[in-house]
Amino acid sequence: MANRKWRESGYPARLAEKLPDGVVRCHLSPRNCKIRPGQHGFCMVRANRGGELVSLNYGRSVHATEETIETEAVFHYEPGARILSMGNIGCMLNCDYCHNWKTSQARFVEDKDVFHYTPEEVVDIAERHGIQVISWTYNDPVVWHEFVSETARLASDRGIVNLYKSAFFISPEAVAELLPVIDIFSISIKSMDPKYYRRVTKGWIEPVLEATEQVYRSGRHVEVSTLMVTDLSDTEQNARDMARFVGERLGPEVPTHFVRFHPDYKMTDTVRTPVERLERARRVALDMGLEHVYLGNVYDTESTNTWCRSCGLLQITRYGLNARLVGLTPGGACAGCGTDARVRRLPHPAAPPAVLPDLPAGERHDSARFDWHGDIRAVHVRVVNTADSPRAVFHRRLRRDHPDTGWTRIPMAPRESYRFISAQSFDDETGVVVAVPDGCTSSLHQVFDRAHFPTTEASAGTVNADVTPLPRYVRPSR
Template sequence: MSINGLSTQKWTQESQPANLEEILSDGSVKCHLSPRNCVIKEGRVGFCKVRANRNGRLVTLNYGKGVHNTQETIETEAVFHFSPGEKILSLGNIGCMLNCGYCHNWKTSQAKYVTDKDVYYYTPEQVIESALRHGIKVLSWTYNDPVVWHEFILDTAKLAKEAGLINLYKSAFFITEEAIDELLPVIDIFSISLKSSSSEYYRKVTTGWIEPVLEGIKKVYHAGKHVEISTLMVTDISDNEDSARTISKWILDELDPSVPLHFVRFHPDYKMANSTRTPIDRLHKAKTIAQEMGLKHVYLGNINDDEATNSYCYQCSSLLVTRYGLNAENVGLDKTGHCLKCGHYNNFITLQKTHSKKPINPKHLNISDYEKKEFHWHGDIVSIHAQVANTTNISNIIFFRRIMENKMHGEWEHISLVPKESYRFIIAKSKPQELGTEFLLPPGISSNLHEVFDRAHFPTEAIEDIGISMNDTTPKIGYKGKQNMYPQLIKMVNNDEN
């Protein structure tokens, strides 16, 4: 059995009523969530494959269904000016309103590739409970794209605000104004991926169109929300100087020079796996152009050990925040986001820091009872997701620490798990002399590790199942369809722009 070409798996069988529905006289429904305004016949699904017509009503097939919730840092979401280093709970779902040729999360964004083993089920209450239990203040709606998880986000984000939590929306923002109006009361931060300044690029690379994205960005900015913009610089397609100039000019003309802009390094994937990573010198050139045009806060993403990820005071050039990969440390900001040296406000929002949990040293435990695991960084693989599950009926603690050069180690850190809890968290390389990570797992804890190829990538395959990647460029399990999209796009996009 299938629904409009989507093989029926367990996750597709239950549905919930959907917002933004228009009932048509012939039994079809029109969905007003994305600018496609899909008209869906009975028993069929829309472009995203997760909104359907059942019995003449619009329903959502992915309510409460997504990938495993993951503890990360706010830098993962290309957000540098809201509480640097803050822990977040990242929540990704299934489906997408776009189909970008380079998608880093195609196994979940394109619903036809989703398998039941990759789907986890949550209630809004469970999400809030997990965040509070682990001392997390920010929920991040992210990965494939939150637009198609609309109803679940609205319900959960409302509860989150009632619990004193912050909501972050990381999106390509191919969304209608009606849907934005429903988001504005509950979303605090918008980190928006502006794919390009070219309408042809949008049409040919993303299958969408640029106009509603630009209007949506302006709408949330003028609503007073915290907004940051990121642009993926795809090798030989959008990593040129004209792209940097056009995007920078749009931000200056339509927003303001204090809006942070991130130029992000690309890794080959999906239908463009035969590409190469963006040359770093092109990213630096884009940053220089944006700064010379007048933007105050310009960063590079998906690179480590580079000063272009740090924050400096726009007035006196003092170092404000140091960053290495996805790790950040406030070294020059006061509690209100002003420079400690000259007092200039650098457009930072800060949250009051809570006390760190008291360290537990496992040397007082019977280490021989623990399973030991190690993972070593290699090339551009400088972060991993660790997924752990407490299979017992008692609370349990797992330990991890950083492996350094010269047989040195970082301090032990720990995560506490309640009975039957499954938890996923990121560990990212924090300094040049760091070699990897070591874990100590007590009896009753099952675990697996997943290689992360950049900050926007959610890996679904564990190295225990597929092994460690032989290269650091693109995931080991790749798209099996045609891989010739990349040279065709170079020719089409460049010809159109010329």
């Protein structure tokens, strides 16, 4: 539910050191912030209350949202899996191009974007909708440490996989607490240039690389990505440095993603990364010996697919945020030659939601349609059951060449608010239609590239859909 007083309560924080005069030091990130009574750390969501370190964002979240695992730059763990994405408030960095700046920078957070969940509620949502992966994502889960750790442990006990999508500016002690409960790490290395890190992210690179190595040595599944910012980090040298780090300090088998940038936050006076620069970066990394290199935030390219490294068989096709297994065994081997594809599979994948040829007869449904346009090829759909009894809502894809796509059914508990992503999955797909019965409401929210928060309701329009999404950052007047 929405929480109007998220700044007022505190939850006991871990990784704290007490110093003289009521000062506390936070050991969650490499900043090791020294916080005086009544003050906050850099992240603005860890504070000193009466000489005790507390977390102000425990259970404070953006709306829980069903997405796909590809949203998180994870291509080698149960491709196409549905995930429950959970994001919070605050961040240990302040990147000039942040796509989630309205929630990552706590001073910009609006109460309407804040919801409250307990660990049990998060796990219950996943179980009720047949979702086997919870993703800790959006702004950055590092500053949500206590809630992530406790909820992930509960999820693990119930057989649910945990995914951690992070810039990973984190201390070794915090990583050690995550390893027992996190199964998948998707780590965003912003650049391999230390000066760039200091200037653009307000952090520093060495702890990120060390923490990434710490995860890799643990044997947990890890994939890495880097955002190729136009005319700043979209260079062959950055690609070479990234490939060298992965090949020498991790392993050439680690999936590596070069991600397309869109202008946002304080960096809107530029353009999207030219796709040919991304393709060149991928070729450089492959030539240097990396085995699995992909592009992110792009459509209509084969550089998002997976082929067998032995026989060349096409194993996984991807379009946008969707994946289809075409040459992979249930155990993660090549269907052609049996070579290990290094794709981890869930032992018992959940059945997909039911698809019906038509809407239920005898029910009246209100419908809303969203058409893909420009670079807006995904939408978050929020549906709310306002009734005291169960309901079901439906959605279907619109395709030029395949009109009979069927209606996907989503069951809704009484008074439930649910949010899910629909992203273009075929080149002939033109949009999506949502149908809700009496007692339910729906709203559509545009998503730019990979999912971000907050999203803008479709009726608000766009500001140049090919470049920068809403809301736009307004620099303070001097």
